[in-house]
Amino acid sequence: xxxxxxxxxxxxxxxxxxxxxxxxxxxxxxxxxxxxxxxxxxxxxxxxxxxxxxxxxxxxxxxxxxxxxxxxxxxxxxxxxxxxxxxxxxxxxxxxxxxxxxxxxxxxxxxxxxxxxxxxxxxxxxxxxxxxxxxxxxxxxxxxxxxxxx
Numbered sequence: 001x002x003x004x005x006x007x008x009x010x011x012x013x014x015x016x017x018x019x020x021x022x023x024x025x026x027x028x029x030x031x032x033x034x035x036x037x038x039x040x041x042x043x044x045x046x047x048x049x050x051x052x053x054x055x056x057x058x059x060x061x062x063x064x065x066x067x068x069x070x071x072x073x074x075x076x077x078x079x080x081x082x083x084x085x086x087x088x089x090x091x092x093x094x095x096x097x098x099x100x101x102x103x104x105x106x107x108x109x110x111x112x113x114x115x116x117x118x119x120x121x122x123x124x125x126x127x128x129x130x131x132x133x134x135x136x137x138x139x140x141x142x143x144x145x146x147x148x149x150x
Contacts, residue, residue, distance in 0.1 A: 006130040006131060007056040008053055008130055008132060009055060009057040009058070009125065009130050009131075009133070010049055010059075010133045010135060011059050011132060011135070012046070012058065012059070012060045012134075012135050012136075013061060013136030013137070014099070015063055016137045017045060017135065018039070019038070019084075019088065020041075021037065021038045022038035022088045022091075025038070035088075037087070038087075039094055043098065045135070055133070058104050059106070060105070060106045062106060062108045064112065118134050
C-alpha cells in the first residue's frame with residue numbers, strides 16, 4: 001500500500017475552522033437564544049471530511065489561552081487583531097463539550113498556537129504509511145505542504 005492509498009490521519013485546526021464557520025453562516029440560535037452557527041458549520045465540515053476521507057485517525061489542535069512565545073518575542077504580535085465576536089466566544093464551551101463527546105485527541109500546549117502543534121504532529125508523521133491531512137483555514141500552514149509525494 002502506498003501513502004496515496006492509505007486512509008489519512010486528519011488533523012483539524014479547530015479554532016480556525018470554527019472562526020471561518022462563524023463568518024460564513026448567518027446567525028443561528030437555539031430557542032433560548034444560544035448562538036450555534038459556528039458549531040453547526042464546524043460540525044458539518046467535520047462530518048463531510050470524515051465521510052469523504054474515511055480517516056484512519058483524527059485529532060484536533062486548539063490554541064491555549066495563555067500568551068505564546070511569539071508574544072514574548074514581539075509585544076505587538078496580533079495586537080491589531082479584533083477581539084472575537086461575542087456569539088463566537090459563547091460557543092467555545094459547547095465546542096469543548098462536542099470535542100469531548102467525540103472521544104478523540106485534542107491537543108493544546110501552553111505557549112504555543114494550534115499551528116505549532118499541527119506542524120509538530122505533521123513533522124513527526126513524516127514517512128508514516130498513512131498520509132497526514134491538515135484541515136485549516138489558516139494559510140500559514142501552507143508551509144507544511146509536501147510536493148515530493150508519488
